[in-house]
Amino acid sequence: MDSRPEAVGPQPRTADRQPGMSxxxxxxxxxxxxxxxxxxxxxxxxxxxxxxxxxxxxxxVPGSTGTPxxxxxxxxxxxxxxxxxxxxxxxxxxxxxxxxxxxxxxxxxxxxxxxxxxxxxxxxxxLAHRIRLPGRSDEFRDLADVFDGMLEQLEAHVAEQRRFAANASHELRTPLAISKALLEVARRDPDADTGELLDRLEAVNTRAIDLTEALLLLSRAEQRTFTREPVDLSLMAEEATETLLPLAEKHGVGVKTGGEVATASGSPALLLQLATNLLHNAIVHNLPEHGTVRLGTAVRPGSVLLTVENTGEQLTEEQVATLTEPFQRGSDRARSGHTGVGLGLAIARTITQAHDGTLTLAPRPGGGLRVTVELPAAAPHPGG
Known part of the structure; x- marks a missing residue:
């Protein structure tokens, strides 16, 4: 009996065609x-x-040729x-x-x-091979250039997915390994403080749950499986501020909100998560004391803006460019008492892209970070 495993999932299908002229x-x-x-x-x-x-x-004519x-x-x-x-x-x-x-x-x-x-x-x-056709532009060279661009994007996407899978595996394995070590210590020492053990297990388990929920949210945003409806970004900013105000007070960070009504089209839950992630990132990566965070909304022709600006340590352009990568942490994150799972800005970027917007990060001259989210404005209601 053949013990080889059967192929799982859809297999590539080759067209069954008769041979013809080239x-x-x-x-x-x-x-x-x-x-x-x-x-x-x-x-x-x-x-x-x-x-x-x-x-x-x-x-x-007689005499003109030799013929009669x-x-x-x-x-x-x-x-x-x-x-x-x-x-x-x-x-x-x-x-x-x-x-x-x-x-x-x-x-x-x-x-x-x-x-x-x-x-x-x-x-x-x-995916590393490129065509790079020489010569002036024509139909074939335009096709080759487009194909090279597609290969470049695919290669970058595959590399990003591989890094994400490796980092996610490492992040998920860490709390499990810690839990296993705690249980082994408790087994070897029956007289150990059970309350302390339970507290540490609860903290590790909470982190694992937070990470799993963040991964599920990231996957949902990438698939764009949500219903679009008008969402006021100023209300999302205010709600996120109310939710994270205790965390801001704990860190000694002042939060200020302002701006105009900025209505985008999208998922209220995802856009609220976007504002919450940006505000949470601005609070925990701030000055040790007397830090500030400013949330603002604005309206532009055809688009709306959500801006989150915070004080903090001086950042370079190179550091800022890596902050939206999954599981990338700045130098001050290890010192924070509320570090998160390293997916906050990555989820924010994915939610922004799922809403056909752009997320821009820029270092502030005096230290800290300025994050700008630009989304397409919601179409006005007929007769409104």
């Missing part, structure tokens, strides 16, 4: 056929011209002379069209061959 051969026959048709039309035009302007018979004087049939003799030469010309055009068409088709299709080779490499899993 594109190069089709182009060759097309070139040759067109040349033959043009040659036939040209010869027919010449023959019609001769029939029109050459008389059917000609009178031979009389009337001779010119057209019939012309046909005997013209027909074999016309056939020779057509045969030459056919041979010339086949050979020349084969060469020209090969030169024209050479870029397509390179594109096909790159496609097969990508299908086999090699």
């Amino acid at each position: 594109v190069r051969l089709k182009l060759t026959l097309s070139y040759a056929g067109f040349l033959m048709v043009a040659g036939v039309l040209l010869l027919a035009t010449v023959w019609g011209f001769l029939l029109r302007y050459v008389p059917e018979r000609a009178l031979i 004087t009389g009337v001779f049939p010119v057209r019939s003799n012309l046909l005997h002379v013209f027909a074999p030469r016309a056939a020779a010309v057509l045969a030459f055009l056919l041979l010339f069209g086949l050979v020349g068409g084969w060469i020209l088709a090969g030169r024209m299709l050479a870029p397509l061959t390179r594109i096909t080779h790159a496609t097969r490499l990508a299908t086999a899993g090699s």
Whole structure:
């Protein structure tokens, strides 16, 4: 009995097609056929011209030629002379069209061959290959450039997914390993403080639950499985502020909100999570004391803005560029008493992209971070 595991999931399907002529051969026959048709039309035009302007018979003037004087049939003799030469010309055009068409088709299709080779490499899993067709822009080179851009995006996306999977595995394994170690210590020492053990297990379990919920939220945002409705970002900012006000007071951070009504189209739950994540990040990554956070909303032509700005340590452009990567933590996160799971800004970026918006991070000149979310404005209601 065959013990090999069966393939799970959809398998790639190869089209069952009968073999046919290559594109190069089709182009060759097309070139040759067109040349033959043009040659036939040209010869027919010449023959019609001769029939029109050459008389059917000609009178031979005495002394003009070496032939006897009389009337001779010119057209019939012309046909005997013209027909074999016309056939020779057509045969030459056919041979010339086949050979020349084969060469020209090969030169024209050479870029397509390179594109096909790159496609097969990508299908086999090699995304590092690039076509990079030389020369000026044309249809094939535009296609190659678009394909190179797609390969570059796919390679970056696959690399990001691999890093995310490795980091998620590590983050999920850490609380499980800690729980296992705590239980082993308790087993070896029955007289240990059970209350302390339970507190530590609860903290580790809470972190694992938070991480799992963050991963599920990230997956939901990426799939865009939500219903869109008008959402006022200023209300989301106020609600997030009310939720995280105790955390801000604990860290000695003052939170200020303001701005105008900014209505976007999206999921209220996800946009509230977006504002909450940005505010939470601004609170826990702030100055040790007397820090501030400012939330503001604004309206632009065709879009709405949510801005979260906080004081903090001086950041460089290089540091800011990595903050939206999953599980990336700034230097001050390890010192924070409420570190989170390292997915706050990554989830914020994913929620923003799922709502067709942009999330921009920039270091503040005096230290800290400025985060700007720009979303498409909600379409006004008819008659509103």
